[in-house]
Amino acid sequence: MDWTAAAEAKLKEVPFFVRPAVRRKIEAMAAESQRTSIDLDFYDQAKAKFG
Numbered sequence: 001m002d003w004t005a006a007a008e009a010k011l012k013e014v015p016f017f018v019r020p021a022v023r024r025k026i027e028a029m030a031a032e033s034q035r036t037s038i039d040l041d042f043y044d045q046a047k048a049k050f051g
Contacts, residue, residue, distance in 0.1 A: 004040060
């Protein structure tokens with residue numbers, strides 16, 4: 001899954017110990033939406049859905 005630089009930077013704000021789980025969850029949500037990349041807008045939408 002491709003991540004834009006802005007979305008990747010936002011992900012780095014997540015504590016390191018939960019970052020892999022957050023990445024997997026967002027990538028799963030993107031796959032369900034048939035997206036091939038994650039941009040900042042999608043990242044924010046996904047984070048809003050699961051806290």
